[in-house]
Amino acid sequence: MTRAYNLSAGPAILPIEVLEKAQAEMLNYKGSGMSVMELSHRSQYFEEIIEAAEANLRQLLDIPSNYKILFLQGGASMAFTTLVMNLRKTGKVAYDEGGNFGKKALEAALELKEAYDLQVDVVASSAYANYIHLPELPEELSEDYDYLHICSNNTIEGTQYREFPNYEGVPLVADMSSDLLSKPIDVRQFGMIYAGAQKNSGIAGLTLVIIREDLLNLNADLPVIFNYNTYAKANSLYNTPSTYPIYIHKLVTDWLIEQGGLEAVNQKNIEKAQILYDYLDESELFKSPVKKEDRSVMNVPFMTGDVDLDAKFIALTEEHGFRNLKGHRSVGGMRASIYNAFPRKGLEHLVELMKKFEKEHQ
Numbered sequence: 001m002t003r004a005y006n007l008s009a010g011p012a013i014l015p016i017e018v019l020e021k022a023q024a025e026m027l028n029y030k031g032s033g034m035s036v037m038e039l040s041h042r043s044q045y046f047e048e049i050i051e052a053a054e055a056n057l058r059q060l061l062d063i064p065s066n067y068k069i070l071f072l073q074g075g076a077s078m079a080f081t082t083l084v085m086n087l088r089k090t091g092k093v094a095y096d097e098g099g100n101f102g103k104k105a106l107e108a109a110l111e112l113k114e115a116y117d118l119q120v121d122v123v124a125s126s127a128y129a130n131y132i133h134l135p136e137l138p139e140e141l142s143e144d145y146d147y148l149h150i151c152s153n154n155t156i157e158g159t160q161y162r163e164f165p166n167y168e169g170v171p172l173v174a175d176m177s178s179d180l181l182s183k184p185i186d187v188r189q190f191g192m193i194y195a196g197a198q199k200n201s202g203i204a205g206l207t208l209v210i211i212r213e214d215l216l217n218l219n220a221d222l223p224v225i226f227n228y229n230t231y232a233k234a235n236s237l238y239n240t241p242s243t244y245p246i247y248i249h250k251l252v253t254d255w256l257i258e259q260g261g262l263e264a265v266n267q268k269n270i271e272k273a274q275i276l277y278d279y280l281d282e283s284e285l286f287k288s289p290v291k292k293e294d295r296s297v298m299n300v301p302f303m304t305g306d307v308d309l310d311a312k313f314i315a316l317t318e319e320h321g322f323r324n325l326k327g328h329r330s331v332g333g334m335r336a337s338i339y340n341a342f343p344r345k346g347l348e349h350l351v352e353l354m355k356k357f358e359k360e361h362q
């Protein structure tokens with residue numbers, strides 16, 4: 001069977017080279033006689049894997065030495081909660097509610113409001129518009145906020161920040177689950193970045209956290225298992241980490257380096273997204289619900305406005321080897337998640353099908 005054009009929002013398409021490498025090393029990892037899944041996390045083999053994964057990530061994102069990288073579990077959803085526990089100082093926290101995942105992060109803080117005596121302020125929101133555009137951020141933010149939480153790319157709604165705000169004295173905490181490693185970023189702009197790995201960074205089971213050292217251990221009284229400092233001190237080997245997802249992350253970051261790094265990858269991603277957006281802008285049938293300046297390079301929702309036609313188009317794409325084009329239930333229509341590993345020729349093929357379908361349904 002040939003490989004599908006997998007347009008899933010996550011877990012998502014992986015580079016074929018990564019899968020082939022994992023396959024080749026599956027039964028006997030580097031002469032160990034074991035698969036990576038069977039290796040002790042304390043073995044020399046695994047230590048080399050996790051060290052290389054960290055070195056790759058530092059190289060790709062140019063992560064300064066005063067930032068720690070943590071390889072955690074629990075997904076971005078667990079981080080919604082643990083980040084509040086770890087980063088609170090005065091207890092005043094700010095949220096940008098720009099999409100469904102921003103809302104979930106906000107709800108996680110609200111859950112802890114009483115237990116930690118928090119003041120949780122929504123300083124920007126587009127909830128009133130069903131998150132169809134990015135909210136307007138305030139000009140200024142009071143310095144006594146412990147952090148401002150933001151989601152860099154709204155996977156469901158298909159909106160993405162091109163630039164990030166800089167509020168003197170307020171650490172920016174970003175959920176980058178769906179655009180980390182898709183383009184260069186300046187890590188110094190952030191207090192903490194986190195992401196579930198299952199989009200551009202590997203497979204489910206690994207949560208990446210990049211955190212500035214001065215934000216570690218602000219709450220030494222936390223249960224040890226929730227304290228980020230526990231993992232920072234132990235190089236993510238306090239207990240058994242998700243060894244196979246870390247290995248796949250290492251292979252994915254090797255691949256990104258082979259592709260020429262994040263500048264090169266970003267250029268390809270922009271060109272790929274443009275193929276689809278250009279057609280959406282000229283089409284009489286298919287429409288993008290997102291205004292140009294907010295559009296995501298990673299997740300592209302679109303629709304015909306007729307649910308039956310949407311379903312018919314999705315069925316046509318399935319016949320042509322595409323998978324998972326159906327939109328999220330809260331937006332409807334279609335959504336093409338076109339992460340790093342999604343091939344350009346898949347997008348060209350998709351647009352050909354859209355053109356053909358439009359002709360037949362004028």
Ligand SMILES: Cc1ncc(COP(=O)(O)O)c(C=O)c1O
Binds near residue numbers: 151178
């Ligand atoms: C932007 C964003 N944040 C958070 C999540 C939740 O991630 P997880 O399922 O790893 O908890 C997702 C999942 O798709 C996401 O896209």
